[in-house]
Each structure stands twice: as structure tokens, then as C-alpha cells.
Amino acid sequence: MAGVEENSVTLADLKSGVQLRAGHEVLLIVSDGHGSTLLKSAGGWDEDEAAAESAAETGESDAEEAGPAPGTVGGVEGGAYVIEVQLHAAGGTPLAHERVRIHDPDTGEEVGEPGVTDENGVLKARVPADKEYAIHIDADAPEEYPDAFSDHEHPLAAHLPYPDEHAVLHVALLDAQGDPLKSETVQVKDEAGTAQELKTDDRGTIELQVEHGLFTLQVRGKELVAHSVLSGELSGEDAPYRFVVPS
Numbered sequence: 001m002a003g004v005e006e007n008s009v010t011l012a013d014l015k016s017g018v019q020l021r022a023g024h025e026v027l028l029i030v031s032d033g034h035g036s037t038l039l040k041s042a043g044g045w046d047e048d049e050a051a052a053e054s055a056a057e058t059g060e061s062d063a064e065e066a067g068p069a070p071g072t073v074g075g076v077e078g079g080a081y082v083i084e085v086q087l088h089a090a091g092g093t094p095l096a097h098e099r100v101r102i103h104d105p106d107t108g109e110e111v112g113e114p115g116v117t118d119e120n121g122v123l124k125a126r127v128p129a130d131k132e133y134a135i136h137i138d139a140d141a142p143e144e145y146p147d148a149f150s151d152h153e154h155p156l157a158a159h160l161p162y163p164d165e166h167a168v169l170h171v172a173l174l175d176a177q178g179d180p181l182k183s184e185t186v187q188v189k190d191e192a193g194t195a196q197e198l199k200t201d202d203r204g205t206i207e208l209q210v211e212h213g214l215f216t217l218q219v220r221g222k223e224l225v226a227h228s229v230l231s232g233e234l235s236g237e238d239a240p241y242r243f244v245v246p247s
Contacts, residue, residue, distance in 0.1 A: 009031070014137045015137050023130060025086075026084075029090055070096065070118050071119075074100060077126065079127045081126070082124060082127070083133060086121050094121030096118065096121055106131075111125075111133060114138055166230070166231050168208065168210065170240055171226050173243055174243070179204075180203050180204025180205070184199065207239075
């Protein structure tokens, strides 16, 4: 989604409804969202392939019981216009497998069926008119695809030393003059080889909720190594790892 409009929203905004115009790609950064654990990109989006895989893996009756699969296109089938939005937490983590409903703000009525973000946090929906529509995070999403924003206990909590804490990869990147590397692309790879690309924020940092472990970062052709820390060990906004990356 290169060259798309980028906006910052809050969890409350997404639950109450954010208006987007059909045919206009947008990246929404949720300032108070955490997102999911590190996920491997599923590659390109293919509506027919996603539907076929879902039917093959679950069967029609099971799919109906579980709800729409990740990457499900929302809205109305055959709609002439497309809404495409990517949802990210502030640290760059995709908000994957979030179920989203589309409403017509003029009538208040829901437009077609809900959609589900894919592993990259991308939601696509087909709509009948070239106008603004409101998207809402669905608070009633089924347990198979839990809402990353909801108040339930984090799924990794049982595996952590302290139930109220979670593992975080928090790294700051600086240039040779000590200034933050803003909007720098960073590839993050865990010990299993699962990789994800993130962008640094205005402070040159990435912050990602992960499982405990060692991570390899690649930026500007350099390879860096950092370990996750417990959220309770973080103090203020300073990252526990600070690397100088010359150009």
C-alpha cells in the first residue's frame, strides 16, 4: 500500500466508526492498540483463493459456525467500488484477523457482510457507490478470531512469568549524528525464521508485542540482534536497545 494516506485513530474511533471514501487506500495507525503477536505475511491477496482455502479447510458448515475467515472480503458481492484499509498498532504491528463491519453513514444501515483483516492487517470490502462509508471494529467477533483490542486476557499470558506482563521487542535506531531514523523500514525475524517488516516512528523506534526470544533486525543492510523484555521492565518511552546505524 505504497503512497497511501496515513491517519492516526484511537480504539474508541474504530469502535464508533471511522469514515473512509471508496476507492481511496488508507493506512490507519491505532495509537492505543497493541495488535497481534508476530505473524508471517501470507503474501498477495486473492479473493477466490481465500474462499476456496476456507471451504477446503473447514467445510461449509464449519465455516458458518466459526465466522468469516481471515482475509474475507466484506461488503456486497459484486460491488463496483472497493474500500481498502490497513490497520496497524502504533508500534507497527498489523491488526490481523479483526472482524470489521461497514455501514452507510447516510442511512445508518450495514452494507453487506462483515470483512476480516488478513495477516498484514489489510481489510478489503466491496461497496455499491463512490462515497464515504464507516468501518467499525466488531466487538462481537467470534472467539476463533479474537479482537486484538478487547479487554480479555492476552492469549500469551499463561506462558509468561507474570500474568499481567507480556514480552515486548522495543528498539531505537539512530543515525551517525545520533538523530532518530524516522520511517525507516526494518525487517524483524524471530528464532523460527518468521519475518515481518515494520516502519520506525518519529522517535526512530519500533515496539512490537511478541513471544519471548531473540530477534534479528535488518536495516540499511546491517544486521542487529535484540532480545524481548517484559513490559513491566520498561520505564518511560526509552527503548532498552539503542543502535546507531550509519548510512
